[in-house]
Amino acid sequence: MLARAFGTENKSIICDVLGRAPDVEMGSIGDGWSLCRWRQFVGSYTLPALPQPIFTVHIAGKPQVKTWDRDGWTETSSIPGCATIVPAGMPTGWLVDGELDVVTLSMDSDVLAGQPHADQFNRMRFAFADPLGVALTRQILAEIYAPQAAERTAYVSAMVNALKAHILSGPPAAGNPAEIPVSDFSAYRLHQIMNRILADPGGGHSLDELSAMAGITRSHFCHVFKGATGVTPHQYVMKARLDRAQQILVQSDLNLAAVAEAAGFASQSHFSRAFKAWFGMTPSDFRGKERSRQG
Secondary structure (H helix, E strand, O other): OOHHHHOHHHHHHHHHHHHHOOEEEEOOOOOOEEEEEEEEOOEEEOOOOOOEEEEEEEEEEEEOEEEEEOOOOOOOOOOOOOOEOOOOOEEEEEOOOOEEEEEEEEEEEEHHOOOHHHHHHHOOOOEEEEEHHHHHHHHHHHHOOOOOHHHHHHHHHHHHHHHHHHHHHHOOOOOOHOOOOOOOOOOHHHHHHHHHHHHOOOOOOHHHHHHHHHHOOOOHHHHHHHHHOOOOOOHHHHHHHHHHHHHHHHHHOOOHHHHHHHEEEEEEEEHHHHHHHHHOOOOHHHHHHHHHHOO
């Protein structure tokens, strides 16, 4: 049957890697799609090439999800509210720093053929903001978990078709998301703030500065930020600085004082205390362990 043949290949591969079945799944025989929800925990995972491309929505969990890019983990992380496209035939690596909750929509390559924007499924697009795609995915999940009825099944199918239409409409027009007018906090601004911190962990990133970028009060910003990412703004900045420090420790011979300064810490002692509290070892022990592993 087409229902068994399509969608099960992607699902089986992901099941083998994660060591568990999806929390929920549904599919369509004639429309060429298969939707699964996956919840996983901390670890690194290597996903073999998938036979069909997938559109992935990061709906909940921790903000520190990275993918392998050439010779290391990406500096940018996926956060709840982001979407990722994984093309067919491309092996990928994933680093999950905490609980992960994602929904995958596998798309039949034959269905994609001839679509105006099908080429977007030919390359990896990691952690881009897609508020509408996330909202549609959340609504689909809400209906799937509700008591089943004939009219609800038809509604879910219509919602999935709306999600497909949204995906196939192609990426948003070129431009800076910050240029999109918004009257309140939005996923676009959240994504911009996260990327700014990750691009320059050593910057000031005061709460006043970050909340001003979001266009909301300090207290509201802290509430929304933690609700979306699972951590406070201070914790997120701290983790970004520690991640950068890890890179510097492995890739350079700078002494600890210089590493602390480069990563944005006020002093070597503060850096060492924070590093050990977060990773369970001193910066020197981490450097020695990583170099021993690599050499």
